Amino acid sequence: MENLGYEVQIFRLNSATMGVPQARERIFFIARKEKLKLPQLILNFNESPIYFGAIADRNSTTHAPLRPSIEKRRPFVEYGDQNLKFADARYRNLNTHNAFFSTYILYDNTVP
Structure with a gap:
């Protein structure tokens, strides 16, 4: 240039x-x-x-519920996980992280 x-x-x-x-x-x-x-x-x-916590609508009645596949993995999320790939591996008791990598987890103290 x-x-x-x-x-x-x-x-x-x-x-x-x-x-x-x-x-x-x-x-x-x-x-x-x-x-x-x-x-x-x-x-x-x-x-x-x-931050996400400032804009989250916690009383929404219009959002769809979580998909069953995500709801099953939710208990396996550890604080700091950026997406569900690690929770999925814990749920399936695997060491590989090749699924749910595009399902992001937002925390109140992070910028979406």
Whole structure:
């Protein structure tokens, strides 16, 4: 980009610092034509994180109940597990973790 006459800035931004109840880190490349002499961008986001416990609707009557396969594994969840793959292995008494890896566990003190 610089060889083509652009000035490039690279930012690593996380939506959790922008007042969004989500932790999602992304890389942004900002390119400006050098001949325009535009100022450098300053991107400082310092919002407090929004934790799951602050947005969870504990009295919802519209959410579907847990699927039976998940309900069976729920007693095997240990605090800190990020998804159900470890609970599934404990439930099935296995050392492999090849199922339920996309079923995330949210804790009140984490950013979703």
